[in-house]
Amino acid sequence: MNRIILSLLLLPLLIFAQSSAIKALEQQQNRYQKQILLEKTKLDSLNRELNTILAQIDSLNEQNASKNDISDLQAKSLSISKNVVASQTQIKALNKKIESVNKKLFKRYSRQIDSLNRVLSTEKDAQKREQITRELKLLTQKRIAVSPALKQFSFDPRKLFAINLRATKDSLKRAIIKDYIRNAINEVDTTLMNLNLKKQELINMKRLQEKAASFMDEVSDNQLYTSLPLKRGATGSFDLSAQSSGSRSLDAAATIEQLLTDLPDFNSFINQSMVAGDASKLDSVLTRIDATGKILSAYRAYLLEKLNQ
Amino acid sequence: MIERFNIRLPSLARRKQFAALIILMLVFQQLIAGQTGKFQIQSESGIGSFKGESVKIIWRSRLNAEQTYRWRRSSFNWKLFYQPELFDFSIKSSSQRLRGSIRFNNRFRQWFWTMQFQARYFSYRLDEQTFNWQSGNLTVEVLRPVKPKIFWDIQVGYWYRDSDDFSQQSLNALILQQGISVRHNNMLYQTGTYTERFKIRPRFQAITKSNSGYRVGLFFKMSAVKAIIFNSSYYLIYHRSEFYNRTNIEHQFKILIGKWLSPDWSLLFFTYITKRQPKFNTNETELLYAPADHQNRVYFKLGRDISKNREFYLKLGYEQEVLIKGDYEWSYWQLLAGMNFRIK
Numbered sequence: 001m002n003r004i005i006l007s008l009l010l011l012p013l014l015i016f017a018q019s020s021a022i023k024a025l026e027q028q029q030n031r032y033q034k035q036i037l038l039e040k041t042k043l044d045s046l047n048r049e050l051n052t053i054l055a056q057i058d059s060l061n062e063q064n065a066s067k068n069d070i071s072d073l074q075a076k077s078l079s080i081s082k083n084v085v086a087s088q089t090q091i092k093a094l095n096k097k098i099e100s101v102n103k104k105l106f107k108r109y110s111r112q113i114d115s116l117n118r119v120l121s122t123e124k125d126a127q128k129r130e131q132i133t134r135e136l137k138l139l140t141q142k143r144i145a146v147s148p149a150l151k152q153f154s155f156d157p158r159k160l161f162a163i164n165l166r167a168t169k170d171s172l173k174r175a176i177i178k179d180y181i182r183n184a185i186n187e188v189d190t191t192l193m194n195l196n197l198k199k200q201e202l203i204n205m206k207r208l209q210e211k212a213a214s215f216m217d218e219v220s221d222n223q224l225y226t227s228l229p230l231k232r233g234a235t236g237s238f239d240l241s242a243q244s245s246g247s248r249s250l251d252a253a254a255t256i257e258q259l260l261t262d263l264p265d266f267n268s269f270i271n272q273s274m275v276a277g278d279a280s281k282l283d284s285v286l287t288r289i290d291a292t293g294k295i296l297s298a299y300r301a302y303l304l305e306k307l308n309q
Numbered sequence: 310m311i312e313r314f315n316i317r318l319p320s321l322a323r324r325k326q327f328a329a330l331i332i333l334m335l336v337f338q339q340l341i342a343g344q345t346g347k348f349q350i351q352s353e354s355g356i357g358s359f360k361g362e363s364v365k366i367i368w369r370s371r372l373n374a375e376q377t378y379r380w381r382r383s384s385f386n387w388k389l390f391y392q393p394e395l396f397d398f399s400i401k402s403s404s405q406r407l408r409g410s411i412r413f414n415n416r417f418r419q420w421f422w423t424m425q426f427q428a429r430y431f432s433y434r435l436d437e438q439t440f441n442w443q444s445g446n447l448t449v450e451v452l453r454p455v456k457p458k459i460f461w462d463i464q465v466g467y468w469y470r471d472s473d474d475f476s477q478q479s480l481n482a483l484i485l486q487q488g489i490s491v492r493h494n495n496m497l498y499q500t501g502t503y504t505e506r507f508k509i510r511p512r513f514q515a516i517t518k519s520n521s522g523y524r525v526g527l528f529f530k531m532s533a534v535k536a537i538i539f540n541s542s543y544y545l546i547y548h549r550s551e552f553y554n555r556t557n558i559e560h561q562f563k564i565l566i567g568k569w570l571s572p573d574w575s576l577l578f579f580t581y582i583t584k585r586q587p588k589f590n591t592n593e594t595e596l597l598y599a600p601a602d603h604q605n606r607v608y609f610k611l612g613r614d615i616s617k618n619r620e621f622y623l624k625l626g627y628e629q630e631v632l633i634k635g636d637y638e639w640s641y642w643q644l645l646a647g648m649n650f651r652i653k
Contacts, residue, residue: 204569205535211612211620212538212567214349214649215577217373217390219608219626 018112025108029101036094043087046080053077102146109143144299153191155184157299165309181307188300192293199289206283346376353624353647357396360640365402367643369394383415404433421452444470444601448484455489462501463487468601471512478595482507488528499530503546511595520596522550526559538567548585552596559600560584577610604630618651 057073113136120132145161160181168174351371358364375388388410396402410427428445448466455461464486471479488501505524526546533539541564548557566578582605605628612622624647629640 204572207614208538208567208569208575211575212565212577214351214373215567215579215608215610216565218351218371218610218624219579219606220581220602 018108018115022105022108022112025101025105029098029105032094032098032101036091036098039087039091039094043084043091046084046087050077050080050084053080105146106143109139109146113139113143140298141302144295144302147295147299153184153187155180155187157184160184160303160306163306165306178307181303185300185303185307188296188303192296192300195289195293195296199286199293202286202289206286347374348652349373349649350652351647351649353622353645355624355643355645355647357641357643357645365396366398367394367396367645368398369645369647382417383413385414386410386412388412400434401437402435404431406431419454423450424448425450440473442470442472444468458492460490460492461487462490462499470601472599473512477512478597479510479512480507480598481509486528495533495535497530497532499528499532501528502526503528503544507550507598509552509596509598518552518596520550520552520598522548522552522598524548524559524598536569538565540565548598550598558586561600561602573614575612575614577612578608580607581605604628612649620649622647622649 053073053076057070057077060070060073116132116136116139120129120136123129123132141161144157163177163181165174165177168177349372351373352369353371354366354368356364357367370393372389372391374390375386377384377386388408390406390408392404392406394404394406407430408428410425412423412425414421414423424447426445426447428443430443431441433440446466446468448464450462450464452460452462464484466484468482468484469480483506485504486501488499490497490499492498503524503526506521507524508519508521510519524546526544528542528544530542531539532541542562544559544561546559546561548559549555560583562580562582564578564580568576570576581602583600583603606626608624608626610622610624612620614620624645625643626645627640627642630638
């Protein structure tokens with residue numbers, strides 16, 4: 001009882017702390033995005049300049065111009081090329097930073113959503129409930145926007161957030177956008193279908209592993225070492241997946257990303273968890289699949305909402 | 310065959326059985342009250358026969374309970390297994406098996422370690438004679454990845470066994486097993502060395518001498534899990550003791566295969582074959598070493614899931630045991646039909 005009261009008292013503090021951390025991360029994300037935009041503009045202008053010089057070199061070559069003229073231009077193009085490479089490296093680094101911030105944000109949003117859901121479950125005041133619900137909807141959208149689950153689509157899921165069909169009056173433009181959204185929904189559906197197929201496959205593997213473990217209990221006395229590798233306890237084995245993936249921790253975001261990047265062939269990931277012969281390890285993979293499925297379903301619902309605007 | 314051994318009844322057996330039942334009841338209560346855990350009841354019956362004896366009706370029941378507590382980097386698990394068995398529905402021909410284990414897992418940076426204690430009790434009653442053995446082992450296993458797909462694994466353990474059967478002996482052993490595991494695609498390959506230092510003392514007879522010795526060898530294992538479960542292992546062990554001053558070679562093969570035949574039908578196969586050369590030739594069985602698992606066996610199990618928590622199955626098995634003296638050998642087959650209920 002005391003623990004419940006204490007957690008209820010601490011919950012607003014926790015939400016406040018999370019909100020501040022989220023704000024800081026969002027500012028960081030904005031800063032990086034602005035830097036990327038600037039860098040991209042710079043890269044475009046460098047590329048344009050480079051293309052012009054290359055065209056000039058080609059034309060001088062065709063006119064059999066003097067070597068001096070050409071070598072001057074070549075030196076200039078070399079220097080611009082170096083700048084282009086530097087700019088591309090910078091963009092890559094910024095993208096990595098954004099990715100890392102997005103992962104952190106994904107976790108923070110998830111925690112914030114959980115906390116707000118807890119508050120919502122105890123809140124009686126209708127006005128406050130409405131406010132929390134609005135906040136939850138906004139946070140869910142924000143979480144979708146940074147979800148690694150959306151990274152592998154052929155379309156840019158984040159661009160779809162900016163689409164506003166209500167503001168589009170041109171009927172042709174509206175039809176094109178609607179078509180784009182429909183295609184996006186189809187792609188999300190296909191991914192969800194693949195995810196469900198893999199989930200079923202995993203459930204079957206887990207059931208078979210449990211049966212094998214139970215069978216070993218029946219027919220073998222599981223004596224000491226000679227039996228250990230054949231049946232390393234159903235709950236006691238090591239999670240080799242974390243090791244073999246080379247990461248120090250399997251955070252939710254990274255795993256979802258890994259799941260979807262490997263789709264439709266993410267058997268290798270499953271096997272990493274399976275080599276230890278542990279059916280219970282599959283539970284965590286299944287939980288992660290469910291989490292990914294939920295995010296994709298939420299995104300699908302959001303797209304449908306956009307389509308019906 | 311069994312009369313030849315002239316075994317006396319141990320006095321503690323009945324009290325241990327009661328204690329086991331009380332523990333099981335407590336466990337059941339805990340499982341029902343708790344949120345996590347597994348509780349399974351199995352019941353099977355059929356026919357079986359020892360070589361040269363009449364066919365007997367077998368009834369067997371099995372209770373399996375376990376619970377796991379998880380934290381961020383560690384987990385704790387306990388398990389209990391109890392199996393009573395009746396032949397021709399007579400308590401005079403019956404057996405009981407009880408197994409329990411506790412296990413603690415932890416991950417510290419790139420080090421994974423497990424500590425486990427396991428205890429087993431087996432009692433076999435035939436007419437007025439009872440044969441018992443109990444054993445336990447405490448093991449510590451450490452696993453460390455050396456490269457993303459290569460792992461180093463070491464297990465150190467202490468093992469004891471008190472037998473009140475044909476051998477009437479107490480065995481104490483220290484075991485060290487270490488090796489390398491390599492994961493490639495869907496397969497896991499393991500190889501390493503096995504070392505065991507043991508000491509045997511007679512339990513009841515007035516023999517003051519004891520026997521100590523070594524068992525050293527190599528092992529190879531291969532496993533795969535995908536649409537099919539495949540696990541295999543081979544141990545080659547050299548055995549030498551002061552009592553039987555001659556090198557003995559032991560081969561152990563194990564294979565486990567599991568496959569779904571359809572969404573509801575599953576097939577499981579297990580075989581274990583052990584072979585020792587040359588056989589011991591002595592009457593002083595009190596000082597002879599018997600490996601932990603020395604029964605050759607082959608089993609098939611065909612199961613059909615009736616619902617999520619219920620399974621019907623048919624099981625066919627054959628076991629053959631070459632007793633440590635080498636003079637005696639028995640074999641046994643059984644054909645059973647059973648139901649498996651998962652309560653939680």
